[in-house]
Amino acid sequence: MKIQEITPIVLSSKEKGAATWASTMIVVKVETTDGMVGYGEAVPTLRVSQVFSALKQVSKGFMGQEVERVERNYHRWYTQDFYLSRSFESATSLSAIDIALWDLLGKELGAPLNKLLGGKFRDEVPVYANGWYKDCVTPQDFSVRAKEVVGKGYKGLKFDPFGAYFDWIDERGLKQAEERVKAVRESVGDEVEIMIEHHGRFNANSAISIAKRLEKYNPLFMEEPVHHEDIEGYRKYRSHTQVRVAMGERLIGLKETLFYLREGLVDILQPDITNVGGVTVGRKVASMAEAFDVEIAFHNAFGSIQNAVSIQLASVIPNLVILENFYDWFPKWKRDLVRNGTPVENGRVKVPDRPGIGVEVDEELLEELRADPVPLEVSDEPVWVVGGTWRGY
Numbered sequence: 121m122k123i124q125e126i127t128p129i130v131l132s133s134k135e136k137g138a139a140t141w142a143s144t145m146i147v148v149k150v151e152t153t154d155g156m157v158g159y160g161e162a163v164p165t166l167r168v169s170q171v172f173s174a175l176k177q178v179s180k181g182f183m184g185q186e187v188e189r190v191e192r193n194y195h196r197w198y199t200q201d202f203y204l205s206r207s208f209e210s211a212t213s214l215s216a217i218d219i220a221l222w223d224l225l226g227k228e229l230g231a232p233l234n235k236l237l238g239g240k241f242r243d244e245v246p247v248y249a250n251g252w253y254k255d256c257v258t259p260q261d262f263s264v265r266a267k268e269v270v271g272k273g274y275k276g277l278k279f280d281p282f283g284a285y286f287d288w289i290d291e292r293g294l295k296q297a298e299e300r301v302k303a304v305r306e307s308v309g310d311e312v313e314i315m316i317e318h319h320g321r322f323n324a325n326s327a328i329s330i331a332k333r334l335e336k337y338n339p340l341f342m343e344e345p346v347h348h349e350d351i352e353g354y355r356k357y358r359s360h361t362q363v364r365v366a367m368g369e370r371l372i373g374l375k376e377t378l379f380y381l382r383e384g385l386v387d388i389l390q391p392d393i394t395n396v397g398g399v400t401v402g403r404k405v406a407s408m409a410e411a412f413d414v415e416i417a418f419h420n421a422f423g424s425i426q427n428a429v430s431i432q433l434a435s436v437i438p439n440l441v442i443l444e445n446f447y448d449w450f451p452k453w454k455r456d457l458v459r460n461g462t463p464v465e466n467g468r469v470k471v472p473d474r475p476g477i478g479v480e481v482d483e484e485l486l487e488e489l490r491a492d493p494v495p496l497e498v499s500d501e502p503v504w505v506v507g508g509t510w511r512g513y
């Protein structure tokens with residue numbers, strides 16, 4: 121079965137999500153000479169028009185190739201693109217096409233992705249909630265909302281308590297962050313995991329002060345405490361704190377990931393299948409982390425195709441700790457796009473056994489939501505925060 125057509129499709133709707141980046145989705149549709157269709161997804165955040173164009177370029181490396189040779193097809197583009205290790209746009213395009221090829225392979229064989237990858241290690245995947253704290257500003261807001269989330273059965277919650285602070289945090293910012301975290305901890309009790317999202321925005325000294333203030337609330341991890349590329353900052357943070365560090369959502373390849381692992385900068389790795397290199401590299405990265413005794417918590421913040429493939433991969437690896445989940449805080453259209461949903465029950469998602477990545481896309485809705493690949497609007501609140509939280513009180 122050969123690749124006949126690769127179509128990037130930008131989806132958008134006026135319905136707001138929990139975050140600006142979540143208002144758009146980039147889907148890739150791959151059609152074969154046998155008339156089969158597979159789906160993948162790429163990252164939109166402030167890159168919609170660039171990723172759309174990159175997909176057109178990367179697709180050229182796949183046209184006419186045999187679907188079944190996923191590793192070889194991946195390597196074909198790895199061979200071609202001199203700047204792949206430096207291009208987020210190329211990496212996410214390659215990842216999206218790779219996901220669609222695995223989807224097709226599963227559909228051709230009538231097997232779910234988990235079977236192609238060696239079978240389920242677990243029948244249900246534990247997930248944590250993100251996106252739940254839209255518009256939360258005061259400790260009281262966080263406390264009330266956190267209780268609702270736990271009421272839905274979630275056993276883990278992630279949130280960013282730092283408001284509009286960036287690079288540097290002062291005493292007032294530390295106090296506000298602590299009050300918010302304390303409010304959540306008191307509201308959910310000791311047995312629910314809380315995860316502190318820093319969005320990679322502090323210098324090392326600020327991040328260290330934060331860790332010292334917040335460690336008593338027993339967070340499962342501190343996510344991206346310093347800027348992604350701040351290697352010296354990570355080293356300093358590691359040598360001055362006792363907390364667990366999670367990072368990895370911006371990693372765009374196997375060897376870049378090896379660097380962070382070998383340097384001992386991370387305890388819980390968060391690769392994103394839609395930019396680390398699809399299923400092909402996502403699986404390798406998880407195994408490499410396993411050899412370093414590092415656990416996996418896949419980053420899973422974008423759309424329903426990413427969610428489906430992340431559940432499949434999370435079901436097969438032995439070193440999964442927990443999977444990110446926005447499903448209950450997606451705008452409705454993202455849930456509707458896929459006919460067979462993956463609801464969260466008791467903090468877990470049942471692993472679907474449908475062929476491929478396990479989604480049946482509503483093609484009519486896909487056409488209705490199709491939008492032009494235009495740049496996203498930029499406001500004072502950065503696109504990467506959960507909406508309405510870039511504020512102090």
Ligand SMILES: O=C(O)C(=O)C[C@H](O)[C@H](O)CO
Pocket residue numbers: 141165250317319369419420421444503504505
């Ligand atoms: O879900 C997370 O961990 C995030 O950090 C969400 C990000 O803001 C999002 O991935 C930006 O693209």
Ligand SMILES: [Mg+2]
Pocket residue numbers: 317319343344369
């Ligand atoms: Mg993050």
